[in-house]
Amino acid sequence: MNITEKILAAHCGKESVSPGEYIVADVDMCLGNDVTAPIAIDEFRKAGFKKVHNKDHISLVPDHFTPNKDIKAALLSKTLRDFAGEHDITNYFEVGRVGIEHVLLPEQGIVGPGELIIGADSHTCTYGALGAFSTGVGSTDLAACMATGKVWLRVPQSIKFTFIGVLPRWVGGKDLILHTIGQIGVDGALYKAMEFCGPVIEGLPMDDRFTICNMAIEAGGKSGIIVPDEKTQTYWKKHGERRRHSDESVRFFESDPGAGYEMTYEWDVSSLQPQVAAPFLPSNSKPVNEFRNKKIDQVVIGSCTNGRISDLRLAAEVMKGHQTAPGVRTLIFPGSQEVYRTAMDEGLFDVFLDAQCAISTPTCGPCLGGHMGILAAGERALSTTNRNFRGRMGDPESEVYLCNPAVAAASAVTGTITHPEDVSA
């Protein structure tokens, strides 16, 4: 079996499972946010459930429209707060403690290797970077899971992506996943588990691995996963300690030699350039220089895709000693309070403030066109976020281009889409 099949088998009490098989699995953690959890809470109550299955196995993270953007959003947050209080939910995070869910949960050790996690948010696939099976579901799935601790799943076929070669300077996890989506398309991994491996993946820091698994959904994937190694162990040693509930479900699985894959891809990425994905699909990815001189109005650096500390370090490295170009707004969104403090302590905020960037509290805000950086008709953003669908960041006549944090920072300085080597010495 491959790692995905092993985790699923371990969670439904079977020796083995095969692709296509339907299972009812035990869930180690389920997640909802201020957009998706209110529907789940309503469904939970309407169905007549009075008690949650396990208060330790639910995370409620108000991160999308917080700090509350309007009166209706305030009511959504209040729904979470009241439910969390009523059921004494262990992992509920108020503004001031909250981070962007997919940055926050691994950081606080709430999700770990070998676990089965579902979340009413499509980017829940992020935690596959820890060697967990993790997938996005809907609000009703979350409701049923809060009540029963279970989820129905079809065991997915797996696709193996092997990256070989030596990664060039300024190219990282974001570029690998944009390249992958560009190669296979936005439904290229529909219903499939995407397993990422090879020497390039082994050489990547955890933050880049989170970025890769985060965007598995943009290829239609059910999950993204990376077999745990020493880096995973080191990460878990530090972050697992923060967990406030039992860690007995944490296990380190591997894929068997000869495990089954529906398809395999192998790419030598030694000459890969930083990638930029043009509107209106993440699969429209091309080398950054093909977009050279394209004028931009706004730069967004952050999100569940690229809001971790190494992302901000990379952006600051490029921006140091420079300023945002006239006519451009640069918005920085650290992914969590811890990322925020670390960035401040390391002096990254000095770089960003000197460069005339706006620094926000953690929120999903602009990524989904919610608040804090909405685009007008005709405006163009370059963003380290994950989607560039029509109207994603505001008016349906606005545009979003996707890229890594170094490209975003370099482009903020010049005001046009720019390769980082053109700005940084």
Add this chain to the structure above:
Amino acid sequence: MHKKCWKFGDDVNTDEIIPARYLNTADPKELALHCMEDADAGFTEKAKSGDVIVAGKNFGCGSSREHAPLALKGFGISCVIAESFARIFFRNCINTGLPIAECPEAARDAREGDEIEVDFKSGTIKNKNLKRTYQFPPFPDEIARIIESGGLMKYARYELCG
């Protein structure tokens, strides 16, 4: 069911089905006012309750928002027929009871305005204008049981709780 078809292309995403700017409510009636807005701004003015949406590959990709099937249901869309569905949207439809049918041939052939009739019992789609009938495969038993229970919450109450 026997209603007018509205045709869309490949990769219709949930931001187009219900833009995030309207997600500060989960009320299906309010969501329905903006359904399909960023795919076709005039949709809610020309379409009628009971109509059918026909689309290409990967319908419902992107965000997991259940507001997407809720908006379509709230508007009265009686069925979505597509060449294929994105998986979270597919789950959400099964769990909440928005009828969907995966039938590549019927989806490709249909033209905007065609009268379409869907019968889930026999697994057939009739395109009255083209005078053609298509078969689509029934759901696997495991999924059919959720639908027959009346949605996931009822299934959870009686099946998952033992």
